[in-house]
Amino acid sequence: MAVLVPIDDSEPAMSAVEHAAETFPDRDLTLLHVISPNTSMYGEAAAFAYDEIVESQREAAEELFEEVTDVFATHDRSVTTETIVGDPARSIVEFAENEGVDHIVIGSHGRSGASRVLLGSVAERVVRRAPVPVTVVR
Known part of the structure; x- marks a missing residue:
């Protein structure tokens, strides 16, 4: 049985890591980071520097x-780490399907006020599309 924990450098992602480590002590854990190169933020030259x-x-x-x-x-745990390039939500769901993941633990954006009830866009799409149970951690 395997648990997937998609991570970035956000506080909710780190909370998801902690939650997965504590909640699933007997499962294999995989940390997944999805690189989504937004070349538009680098201007026209980005097409030539994509690999970099x-x-x-x-x-x-x-x-x-x-x-x-x-x-x-x-x-006292070890984990597997994976880095892939693609659309974050789509890549997370595809990884879960292809790698036999049984559960996904994902961080949500920390928000305040009325928007607090909304999930981050990646977390929301993973929840809607995932073929396995998803735990969202704030």
């Missing part, structure tokens, strides 16, 4: 995974 942009984001993902391993060390 993706490589830079892969390096950032490795740093993120190193930070998160501290959480699992305190729970």
Whole structure:
């Protein structure tokens, strides 16, 4: 049985990591970081620097995974890490389908006021499309 925890550098994602480590002590855990290169924010030259942009984001993902391993060390756990390039919500759902994931634990955006009841757009789409149960952590 496997649990997928999609992560980025947000507080809700770190809360999802903690929750998964505590709630699923006997399951294999996979941390997934999806690189979604938004080349529009880099201007026209981005088309020529696509590989460099993706490589830079892969390096950032490795740093993120190193930070998160501290959480699992305190729970005496090891995890598998994966980095893929694509649309975040679609990639998370496809990964869950293709890798035999039984459960997804995902962070939601921390919001206040009326928007607090709404999930982040990625979390919302994963909840709607996932073939397995999804736990959303704030």
